[in-house]
Amino acid sequence: MIPNNLKRTILSFPFLLFTIIICSTLLTCESDNSTQPSGNDQPHIDSMYTIKVMTYNTLNGGGYMPDFEPWAADHGYPGNRLPQIIDIIKTFDPDILGIQEAAGWDRGNPSVADSVAQVLGMNYFLAPCNRPEVGFNHVVLFTKFQIESAVDYPDNFTRAALQARLIEDHGLQIKVFIAHLSTGNEQDRNVPELQFISRTISPYSNTLSLVMGDMNTSPYNFELYNPDWKRISGTDYGYVDQIWISEITNSVGEELSVRNYWSLMDLNNASDHYPKIAKITIYPTE
Numbered sequence: 001m002i003p004n005n006l007k008r009t010i011l012s013f014p015f016l017l018f019t020i021i022i023c024s025t026l027l028t029c030e031s032d033n034s035t036q037p038s039g040n041d042q043p044h045i046d047s048m049y050t051i052k053v054m055t056y057n058t059l060n061g062g063g064y065m066p067d068f069e070p071w072a073a074d075h076g077y078p079g080n081r082l083p084q085i086i087d088i089i090k091t092f093d094p095d096i097l098g099i100q101e102a103a104g105w106d107r108g109n110p111s112v113a114d115s116v117a118q119v120l121g122m123n124y125f126l127a128p129c130n131r132p133e134v135g136f137n138h139v140v141l142f143t144k145f146q147i148e149s150a151v152d153y154p155d156n157f158t159r160a161a162l163q164a165r166l167i168e169d170h171g172l173q174i175k176v177f178i179a180h181l182s183t184g185n186e187q188d189r190n191v192p193e194l195q196f197i198s199r200t201i202s203p204y205s206n207t208l209s210l211v212m213g214d215m216n217t218s219p220y221n222f223e224l225y226n227p228d229w230k231r232i233s234g235t236d237y238g239y240v241d242q243i244w245i246s247e248i249t250n251s252v253g254e255e256l257s258v259r260n261y262w263s264l265m266d267l268n269n270a271s272d273h274y275p276k277i278a279k280i281t282i283y284p285t286e
């Protein structure tokens with residue numbers, strides 16, 4: 001059994017309804033001034049294929065940095081868990097990966113995030129959290145696809161968030177928003193963060209777009225501001241970690257069960273969150 005006091009992702013939260021900077025080569029942390037792609041900007045798709053998506057809160061960076069390990073150890077997750085976390089990621093082999101609580105991953109030469117990207121064979125973009133009161137818990141995008149542009153939002157979130165535009169192997173443009181929102185008892189900050197996400201993603205509702213991360217709130221609150229989006233992950237072992245997809249005609253997203261890829265015992269020891277995983281099927285265009 002999983003101790004309830006150790007698994008934040010499977011707790012029942014009494015929410016009200018309204019409840020480093022490290023960039024990959026060739027990327028800068030500038031504003032993303034891109035506009036919504038028109039239908040003519042997207043390639044013609046000749047055959048069906050799938051994209052795998054994963055979001056994972058690593059709990060204080062997986063304890064890799066000594067100054068972030070004691071808090072996790074006091075809550076039942078001692079030592080350096082990063083090798084185990086990397087093995088978990090490799091098992092699923094996602095095309096797009098969102099990491100939350102990447103504490104200390106901006107440090108080192110190369111940085112921890114850079115080293116993780118090299119091990120995974122992925123490009124990356126890190127959005128920093130510069131607030132010690134929430135543990136410098138950065139968020140990071142890792143992806144096998146080209147990162148055409150990326151921007152972080154240090155002034156709009158208590159923790160961290162980013163948005164990126166990806167170009168996948170068939171030339172399809174994908175918008176990705178990764179966030180770690182304020183906790184439920186910080187609803188005065190959580191609600192404005194949800195509203196900011198809604199305003200930011202609304203121009204791309206007809207483009208293949210994803211929102212993922214540790215939302216720290218019921219999915220019904222995200223749905224309240226984004227009724228046209230579909231939740232494709234966040235029901236299997238908890239709901240604060242979520243993946244959402246825009247409703248477009250030639251793609252379908254579905255949640256995958258973590259039990260099909262990992263033993264729960266392995267996941268229990270790696271973090272106080274389980275990864276959330278999903279598959280997106282892209283169908284031929286007419």
